[in-house]
Amino acid sequence: MATARPVRAMDPYAEQFWAFTLSRELRLQRCAACGKFRWPPGPTCDRCLSDDFAWSPLSGKAKVLSWTTFRRGYFPEYPPPHTVVALELAEGPLFISYPVDVEPSDLRDGMTLELRWIDATDKFGEYNLPVFGPPAARG
Amino acid sequence: MAVSFDRARLAPLKDAVAVVGVGETDYGKDYRGARGQAVSKGEARYDSYTLASRALKRALDDAGLKKDDIDGLCVGGTLSGERASEQWGLNPRWSGGGDAAQCIIEATLAINAGLCTTVALVYGNAQRSMDTAYGGARVTGGAITSYFYYAPWGMTSQGALYALFFQRHKLLYGTTDEQLGAVAVAFRKHACLNPNAVMQKPLTIQDYLNAPYIAEPLRLNDYCLINDGGVAIIVRRADLARNLKQRPVMVSGFGWSEENVDATQLRPRLKTFYHGAHHDVAAQVYPMAGVTPKDVDVFATYDSFSVHLLASLEGFGFCKEGEAGAFVQGGRIEIGGELPCNTSGGMLSESYMQSWNHQPELVRQLRGGLGNRQVQGAEVAQYVHDVAGKCKSLIYTRGA
Ligand SMILES: [Zn+2]
Numbered sequence: 112m113a114t115a116r117p118v119r120a121m122d123p124y125a126e127q128f129w130a131f132t133l134s135r136e137l138r139l140q141r142c143a144a145c146g147k148f149r150w151p152p153g154p155t156c157d158r159c160l161s162d163d164f165a166w167s168p169l170s171g172k173a174k175v176l177s178w179t180t181f182r183r184g185y186f187p188e189y190p191p192p193h194t195v196v197a198l199e200l201a202e203g204p205l206f207i208s209y210p211v212d213v214e215p216s217d218l219r220d221g222m223t224l225e226l227r228w229i230d231a232t233d234k235f236g237e238y239n240l241p242v243f244g245p246p247a248a249r250g
Numbered sequence: 251m252a253v254s255f256d257r258a259r260l261a262p263l264k265d266a267v268a269v270v271g272v273g274e275t276d277y278g279k280d281y282r283g284a285r286g287q288a289v290s291k292g293e294a295r296y297d298s299y300t301l302a303s304r305a306l307k308r309a310l311d312d313a314g315l316k317k318d319d320i321d322g323l324c325v326g327g328t329l330s331g332e333r334a335s336e337q338w339g340l341n342p343r344w345s346g347g348g349d350a351a352q353c354i355i356e357a358t359l360a361i362n363a364g365l366c367t368t369v370a371l372v373y374g375n376a377q378r379s380m381d382t383a384y385g386g387a388r389v390t391g392g393a394i395t396s397y398f399y400y401a402p403w404g405m406t407s408q409g410a411l412y413a414l415f416f417q418r419h420k421l422l423y424g425t426t427d428e429q430l431g432a433v434a435v436a437f438r439k440h441a442c443l444n445p446n447a448v449m450q451k452p453l454t455i456q457d458y459l460n461a462p463y464i465a466e467p468l469r470l471n472d473y474c475l476i477n478d479g480g481v482a483i484i485v486r487r488a489d490l491a492r493n494l495k496q497r498p499v500m501v502s503g504f505g506w507s508e509e510n511v512d513a514t515q516l517r518p519r520l521k522t523f524y525h526g527a528h529h530d531v532a533a534q535v536y537p538m539a540g541v542t543p544k545d546v547d548v549f550a551t552y553d554s555f556s557v558h559l560l561a562s563l564e565g566f567g568f569c570k571e572g573e574a575g576a577f578v579q580g581g582r583i584e585i586g587g588e589l590p591c592n593t594s595g596g597m598l599s600e601s602y603m604q605s606w607n608h609q610p611e612l613v614r615q616l617r618g619g620l621g622n623r624q625v626q627g628a629e630v631a632q633y634v635h636d637v638a639g640k641c642k643s644l645i646y647t648r649g650a
Contacts, residue, residue: 117387117401151399151514176520177421179413181404182463185386189404192466197414197520205515207400220421231402240402 113232117186121235124152131166132239135228139204141167150204171226173198173206173243178218198224198243212244255505255534264538267358268491268498268649271313271484272610273305274446277601281378281448281477291476292381298328299337301480302374306338309482314495315368320484322346322360322369324353326606327480329374342366350483350605351635351642355504357485367487373606374480382476384408394638395514408638409473411519412555413465418520419560420467422572427467429575431458433556434471434598436584441595443585443623448477449599472556474597481606483613491649498649499613502630503539505531509639518639527641528565528634535632539645543567546645547628548615549589550608552635553596559583562634566643590625608633609644616648 119129124140128151131138139148144161155162177197184191194215198206210218211227224243231240283295302325310317323342325334331345344365346356350373357369375382383389385407389398396411419425435455441447453471461470491498507530509518518524536542543566551562560574568589569577577583583591594600594611601607612631614620628648635642 117404117406119402120395120399151395157511177414177418179410179417179468180463180466181410182466185406186401186404187387193404195400195403195405195410195414197418197516205512205517205520207403207405207516209403209405233402242403 113230113237114188116188116231116233116240118233119235122152124154127166128152129235129238132228132241133237135239137169137171137226137241138166139169139202140164148202148204150206169226170201172201173224173226175218175220175222175224176205178210178215180215196224196243208241208243210244211242257537260534260538263358263362264502264540265500265647265649266488267361267485267501268488269483269501269609269613269646270486270491270494270496270498271309271315272482272613273308273310273312274481274601274603274607274610275301275304275479277446277477277479278448278450280479291378293379295379296376296478298374298376298480299334300374301376301478302327302329302334302372302482303337303480305374305480305482306370306372309370309484312496313484315484319368320370322357322366324348324357324369324371326350326353326371326373327375327604329372334372344369349635349637349642350481350609351504351633351644354483354485354501354609354644355506355642358501358504361485361487367490369485371483371485372480373482373603375604376478377602378476378478384476385410396516396638399514407465409468409555410465411516411638412557413468414516415519415523415561416467416557419523419557423575425560425572425575427459427469428455429579430472430556430560431455432578433559433583434458436578436581437553437592437596437598438471439584440593440623441599444594444600447595447600448475449595468555468557471598474554475599475602477601479601479603479607481603481610483609497617499616500647500649501644502647503535503541503645504643505534505538506642507531508641513639523561523564524636524639524641525561525565525571527636527639528562531641531643532566535643535645539630539647541630541645545630546589546632548593548612548625548631549591550596550612550631550633551592552605552608552637553592553598554602554604554637556598558636559591562636565636566634585623585625593623593625605635612646616646
């Protein structure tokens with residue numbers, strides 16, 4: 112049974128983003144005309160207004176930009192303390208997620224984190240949630 | 251981005267409209283309740299119209315005007331323009347709405363276009379009685395996507411978004427918690443000089459640091475209040491503003507710029523602290539009013555969180571980027587200091603009227619006579635509104 116999460120904001124484009132997570136793929140829309148990645152998903156490129164795009168796979172690499180630790184509970188699914196990170200994806204967009212396998216006190220500006228997946232569910236159904244942790248040790 | 255504002259067209263709007271009346275509800279008394287106890291959340295006592303009506307009556311009395319003198323109406327908070335007009339027996343010839351700065355700019359434009367002469371700007375919000383939520387599962391939509399978009403990761407609330415902002419400021423510039431604490435301490439000091447403010451107990455820097463984190467690195471006193479209240483402001487064409495009950499306060503400059511590109515990603519919030527919008531607005535508001543930051547005697551900023559002040563001071567050129575933490579030390583932002591900020595106590599300590607409580611305070615500072623809260627010789631007052639990069643600013647000056 113997947114873990115319950117606070118409900119996703121859903122629209123026809125978000126639906127496609129989350130559908131890729133079922134196969135553990137992190138993809139963002141990339142404008143076919145000018146190449147700009149966009150997040151959150153939407154109908155047009157905000158730079159050139161083209162509606163032509165492809166769901167482009169991401170490397171899953173990101174750098175830490177900022178973080179906050181909730182000391183007061185807001186969602187029953189996330190009892191405090193719960194830490195959230197703001198990341199800069201290698202492809203450019205900023206992305207909010209939460210860190211795994213790293214203590215909040217060990218987070219640093221510019222630290223590299225990599226994509227992990229955690230199973231999740233809400234009223235729209237099951238999906239996988241992209242979260243970020245330290246790069247796996249090389250063997 | 252195209253050049254937008256036109257100095258030649260804006261020039262005649264300087265001092266063309268005056269604030270002639272202000273009024274608000276009894277924030278502190280209402281918060282403490284009839285039995286001398288804090289009103290519990292969800293204990294409905296008033297609705298927003300009760301509060302707004304009371305404020306409107308007081309603003310009209312303050313101006314020495316009658317309801318029938320009003321020919322324009324702007325509403326803010328949770329009010330509907332239609333219901334408000336009906337409630338107050340008004341058939342306005344023009345109407346608008348939004349935050350206080352937006353309403354003052356829009357009313358100035360409408361008056362100058364000849365649509366109306368005397369506009370009531372009225373706000374009411376029974377947010378404590380109604381137990382309004384600004385974070386968590388009950389916040390699922392609205393105009394600003396970043397408030398709810400990251401709920402699946404446990405991210406919610408404007409406070410946590412400003413916590414990310416402050417953490418980034420700390421990382422880039424070495425700003426400290428003690429430095430930020432000076433903001434809450436100063437605003438509380440001001441509230442203690444304001445009998446109408448909700449918070450009346452002094453706050454020391456040690457009290458600030460001892461209070462619990464909400465979204466670390468922000469602590470309890472970095473957050474604004476949640477209280478009930480209403481505010482009303484009467485603005486009028488300048489030539490009709492003379493010889494009323496109060497000395498008029500002139501709307502001498504305004505500016506407006508929004509930074510919405512990549513807003514949900516938090517790019518302008520975390521990469522530039524919304525300074526793009528601040529710079530646009532500064533380039534409009536100061537030349538229009540014919541002043542510079544050095545001329546500002548009293549300053550107020552939207553302060554749902556203490557962090558807002560750091561962003562405004564840097565963005566409008568009161569100090570260099572990264573230096574606001576040092577700037578707010580040593581009483582500089584307190585009454586008697588170089589740049590008194592949020593002299594009513596602001597939204598942190600007076601009342602969370604979402605930009606509306608700042609305007610009466612600035613108007614009264616320019617009228618003079620506020621006793622030990624008075625900024626001596628105040629002639630130029632500035633308000634900066636910055637809600638998630640939707641930035642506006644107003645400059646008021648003392649009228650003749
Ligand atoms: Zn494009």
